[in-house]
Amino acid sequence: MGSIYALVALGFGIIHNATGIINFAQGEFLMLGGMLMVTLVGAAGLPLWAAFALAAALVVLIGLLFERVLIRPVRQASVITLIVITIGASITIRSLAEQLWGTDALPVPAFSGEEALRFGGCSVMPQSLWVMGVTAVAVLGLTLFYSRTLIGKAMRACAINRVAAQLMGISVPQMVAWSFALAAGLGAIGGIVVAPITMTQFDVGVMLGLKGFCGAIIGGLGNSAGAVVGGLALGVLEALGGGLISSGYKDIIAFAILLLVLLVRPSGVLGSAAVDSQG
Numbered sequence: 545m546g547s548i549y550a551l552v553a554l555g556f557g558i559i560h561n562a563t564g565i566i567n568f569a570q571g572e573f574l575m576l577g578g579m580l581m582v583t584l585v586g587a588a589g590l591p592l593w594a595a596f597a598l599a600a601a602l603v604v605l606i607g608l609l610f611e612r613v614l615i616r617p618v619r620q621a622s623v624i625t626l627i628v629i630t631i632g633a634s635i636t637i638r639s640l641a642e643q644l645w646g647t648d649a650l651p652v653p654a655f656s657g658e659e660a661l662r663f664g665g666c667s668v669m670p671q672s673l674w675v676m677g678v679t680a681v682a683v684l685g686l687t688l689f690y691s692r693t694l695i696g697k698a699m700r701a702c703a704i705n706r707v708a709a710q711l712m713g714i715s716v717p718q719m720v721a722w723s724f725a726l727a728a729g730l731g732a733i734g735g736i737v738v739a740p741i742t743m744t745q746f747d748v749g750v751m752l753g754l755k756g757f758c759g760a761i762i763g764g765l766g767n768s769a770g771a772v773v774g775g776l777a778l779g780v781l782e783a784l785g786g787g788l789i790s791s792g793y794k795d796i797i798a799f800a801i802l803l804l805v806l807l808v809r810p811s812g813v814l815g816s817a818a819v820d821s822q823g
Contacts, residue, residue, distance in 0.1 A: 546779020547679035551734035552756020553771035555727035561703035562723035565626040569634040571753020573731030578744030600732045607728025641746040652739035758802045764812030
């Protein structure tokens with residue numbers, strides 16, 4: 545779960561760096577990834593690998609549409625207005641998903657079967673290894689994207705100084721669109737790989753989105769390394785708290801940690817007073 549929180553936290557940071565807002569619809573991108581996977585595997589009969597790629601691509605297109613229709617026309621509005629728009633979009637997407645897929649939890653086949661693997665005295669489900677492996681590949685790919693590609697460098701430039709980037713010929717609106725596409729893709733990947741473990745439902749993105757937001761704040765909003773550290777730390781602390789105290793306190797533990805970090809170090813563990821880059 546910490547790996548999923550890390551992917552969601554990365555999405556929050558990417559959009560925050562590009563626009564300065566918090567996209568509270570990030571959890572719905574995760575939900576849509578899982579739901580589309582259900583449809584493509586079940587109704588369409590696609591193999592898992594094809595359904596994975598197509599579901600992620602469709603959510604990326606939804607992310608682009610989200611930015612083009614809801615954010616770009618009012619990009620000069622206040623930050624509060626834009627945040628409220630993302631909240632309204634989150635509720636709308638969730639309601640549409642409820643109408644399309646119903647309220648029941650829907651299963652997705654595990655990628656490598658459901659027989660547990662044993663390591664010493666521990667049992668690990670193969671899908672858990674898929675979650676951690678896909679997260680590691682996504683983080684590595686994101687790092688290479690920002691450091692080796694022209695678009696990635698342009699996005700970093702916009703995050704550091706939008707005016708200077710625009711004066712150098714970088715299209716800021718285009719970079720914002722890329723940010724929404726990238727954040728939507730990361731959310732979709734998280735929703736797809738976790739669906740075989742938790743199943744997926746129209747409202748699954750609400751809590752996972754909030755936990756990802758907690759991870760982003762704990763690590764340092766806008767810092768990629770901080771998002772990964774914050775998400776993983778939150779998952780581990782939740783598991784320890786659930787095991788040592790009670791699983792009923794998992795959500796309380798997550799938000800208590802968030803409040804503690806905000807009180808002690810508001811910029812996050814790896815954040816600075818002014819987050820100015822992708823980390």
